[in-house]
Amino acid sequence: MKWRGQHDDKHAAANGLSRRWLLRLGLPGMAAAMTSLLGRAGRAAPDASGGFPSISAAGGAFRPGRPAGVPYGAPSPHESGVVRRWLKWMLPSRLSNASFTPLAALEGIITPNGLHFERHHAGVPDIDPATFRLRVHGLVDRPLAFSLEDLKRLPRISRTHFLECAGNGAVSWRRPQVNAVQFTHGLLSCCEWTGVRLQDVLALCGVREGAAWLLAEGADGVAYARSVPREMWDEALLVFAQNGEALRPEQGYPLRLLIPGTEGALNVKWLHRLELGDAPWLTREETARYADLQDDGRARLFTLVQEVNSVITTPSPENGLRRHGQQQISGIAWSGHGRIRAVDVSLDGGVNWRPARLEEPVLPRCLTRFRLPFAWRGEELLLQSRAVDEAGNVQPTYEENLKVKSARQVYHNNSITTWRVMPTGEVRHVRLA
Amino acid sequence: MCAWREKLRHARAALAAFSRPAVAALVALMAMAPVHADDWLKDDIGKPLTAAEIAIIDRDARPDGAGLPPGSGTVAAGEEAYLEHCAACHGEFGEGLGWVPALLGGEGTLATETPRKSIGSFWPHAPGVFDHVWRAMPEGHAFSLAPKQVYALTAFLLHINGLVADDFVASAQSLPRVRMPNRDGFVMPPHPRAQGMRCMTKCRNKPPRIAAQAPRKTPGVMAGEREEP
Numbered sequence: 001m002k003w004r005g006q007h008d009d010k011h012a013a014a015n016g017l018s019r020r021w022l023l024r025l026g027l028p029g030m031a032a033a034m035t036s037l038l039g040r041a042g043r044a045a046p047d048a049s050g051g052f053p054s055i056s057a058a059g060g061a062f063r064p065g066r067p068a069g070v071p072y073g074a075p076s077p078h079e080s081g082v083v084r085r086w087l088k089w090m091l092p093s094r095l096s097n098a099s100f101t102p103l104a105a106l107e108g109i110i111t112p113n114g115l116h117f118e119r120h121h122a123g124v125p126d127i128d129p130a131t132f133r134l135r136v137h138g139l140v141d142r143p144l145a146f147s148l149e150d151l152k153r154l155p156r157i158s159r160t161h162f163l164e165c166a167g168n169g170a171v172s173w174r175r176p177q178v179n180a181v182q183f184t185h186g187l188l189s190c191c192e193w194t195g196v197r198l199q200d201v202l203a204l205c206g207v208r209e210g211a212a213w214l215l216a217e218g219a220d221g222v223a224y225a226r227s228v229p230r231e232m233w234d235e236a237l238l239v240f241a242q243n244g245e246a247l248r249p250e251q252g253y254p255l256r257l258l259i260p261g262t263e264g265a266l267n268v269k270w271l272h273r274l275e276l277g278d279a280p281w282l283t284r285e286e287t288a289r290y291a292d293l294q295d296d297g298r299a300r301l302f303t304l305v306q307e308v309n310s311v312i313t314t315p316s317p318e319n320g321l322r323r324h325g326q327q328q329i330s331g332i333a334w335s336g337h338g339r340i341r342a343v344d345v346s347l348d349g350g351v352n353w354r355p356a357r358l359e360e361p362v363l364p365r366c367l368t369r370f371r372l373p374f375a376w377r378g379e380e381l382l383l384q385s386r387a388v389d390e391a392g393n394v395q396p397t398y399e400e401n402l403k404v405k406s407a408r409q410v411y412h413n414n415s416i417t418t419w420r421v422m423p424t425g426e427v428r429h430v431r432l433a
Numbered sequence: 434m435c436a437w438r439e440k441l442r443h444a445r446a447a448l449a450a451f452s453r454p455a456v457a458a459l460v461a462l463m464a465m466a467p468v469h470a471d472d473w474l475k476d477d478i479g480k481p482l483t484a485a486e487i488a489i490i491d492r493d494a495r496p497d498g499a500g501l502p503p504g505s506g507t508v509a510a511g512e513e514a515y516l517e518h519c520a521a522c523h524g525e526f527g528e529g530l531g532w533v534p535a536l537l538g539g540e541g542t543l544a545t546e547t548p549r550k551s552i553g554s555f556w557p558h559a560p561g562v563f564d565h566v567w568r569a570m571p572e573g574h575a576f577s578l579a580p581k582q583v584y585a586l587t588a589f590l591l592h593i594n595g596l597v598a599d600d601f602v603a604s605a606q607s608l609p610r611v612r613m614p615n616r617d618g619f620v621m622p623p624h625p626r627a628q629g630m631r632c633m634t635k636c637r638n639k640p641p642r643i644a645a646q647a648p649r650k651t652p653g654v655m656a657g658e659r660e661e662p
Contacts, residue, residue, distance in 0.1 A: 183654075224569060287555075429647040
């Protein structure tokens with residue numbers, strides 16, 4: 001096997017010689033320059049160990065790497081499989097579709113910006129921050145337009161929160177259809193968001209009596225619009241940064257609404273207009289789409305808060321077990337109702353449970369990492385996780401969920417997920433009866 | 434404000450042993466302290482919007498018709514506009530093509546195993562049809578249609594759903610009065626919340642049985658434009 005920088009002996013000998021020659025001539029600076037040139041061209045020094053990179057590294061063989069100065073860093077080429085993916089058949093068009101976060105490959109609770117799931121209804125617009133304006137009107141004393149610079153002069157705050165599409169888990173309501181945690185739960189990500197309070201912006205405009213709802217509209221190709229009830233205004237942020245850098249275009253650059261713990265589609269991206277009114281607009285998106293149809297044919301409006309949920313990311317269909325012996329269960333839990341208080345794990349399909357260890361920090365409306373060591377001797381396992389939040393909500397099984405919800409509602413599936421670990425170590429997504 | 438007062442009280446207590454003039458000087462200093470950290474110059478941020486500017490951006494329609502623009506359109510004009518701007522994606526009869534949704538049908542299916550949601554079977558109010566076509570269609574070219582075309586298309590869509598006669602004229606006055614079959618089919622919060630049980634041992638009556646298993650390979654997985662093998 002060749003690794004990067006390895007090359008044949010003829011070149012190696014030539015390189016070694018020329019370096020020695022330069023050194024003998026008392027030109028160490030030139031030698032260094034040449035070394036870096038060689039490094040950039042991927043022609044590293046010969047490997048003294050005869051082809052064992054690990055030994056050569058330990059032995060201190062001189063192999064210059066890539067010089068510093070890459071303008072924007074990217075993951076190692078060995079991680080090229082850690083990417084967002086989408087399902088061709090899931091949504092109506094390429095413009096109106098979704099890509100999923102590779103949860104099984106991530107650690108901790110923060111989602112790297114380039115891997116944050118995307119859901120958009122008309123593609124990703126390209127907005128110039130210099131001409132961008134947020135316009136606020138309707139039931140206010142002073143309708144105002146804000147530039148990005150204006151908004152950044154208000155008090156800023158940073159908060160770490162998950163963001164989850166209402167359709168996360170939709171493919172699994174009726175039966176397990178997808179065999180990857182990327183597709184069962186990957187419409188979920190978590191970032192540190194920075195922005196200003198919605199209420200600070202509204203205070204500048206003077207909210208009029210009777211204002212009970214606001215319409216948040218995005219500047220994308222469908223002017224995506226959702227009504228937000230007044231109870232949610234206090235917690236809402238207008239954010240312009242995620243994980244320390246400007247919002248990614250897919251996440252609403254330059255400005256998006258963020259209402260912690262609510263369904264992703266309420267957190268309108270490319271936010272350019274807020275209209276205050278005395279009643280909800282009942283747009284197509286909140287009636288014909290993001291409303292939950294029940295078995296009796298009636299649909300629930302404004303099911304906005306994402307309920308307590310969890311999933312094991314290792315082992316999972318992507319992360320099968322490769323050998324018997326010591327193993328580590330790792331997963332994530334989250335709730336739109338507050339902090340995660342506990343996560344229990346079962347290895348036997350829900351007969352017996354043991355509490356997992358919660359990794360710090362445990363923040364409200366934020367992903368929480370849980371871990372549990374166990375020993376595997378090759379027996380078949382039925383792995384489940386069950387989260388409890390600080391409001392006392394316990395994550396339901398499918399049966400418990402279907403007591404008050406419908407498998408036809410598409411959205412808001414927070415049921416306990418089961419991974420079947422086979423004796424071969426392969427992991428499959430199953431439904432238990 | 435409160436925090437500031439609190440600080441002042443502490444300072445007073447701590448300095449009680451000092452001479453009165455010293456305390457007075459300190460109190461005077463603190464009273465002159467700069468603006469409170471949470472304060473800002475409220476009139477300094479944001480630029481007033483004029484009525485003309487608002488008229489340009491205020492493009493939405495509520496169930497009661499508030500926000501619908503002036504103008505009107507007939508079913509006949511709507512049919513013509515539909516064939517030109519919409520049929521390629523939604524089908525000549527609005528039946529839907531591939532994954533592009535149907536614009537009619539599905540009456541009586543909402544409470545069945547295979548509900549079909551359409552304007553006729555599901556949508557709660559007619560101004561919403563105008564609002565959606567105006568802001569979102571044709572896909573990729575939203576806001577390219579004039580209000581009178583959108584009125585005509587709305588009239589046509591309501592007509593093919595059997596909700597209005599063929600001489601219907603859609604306008605800000607007529608649309609809120611159209612009776613949509615499913616107008617009472619939507620429920621406002623609060624909604625019931627599902628709950629699990631935190632049992633720790635011997636939690637099942639019967640041993641678990643695998644009822645269904647996902648296929649090993651998930652079909653149609655795309656990474657960018659490339660389908661994964």
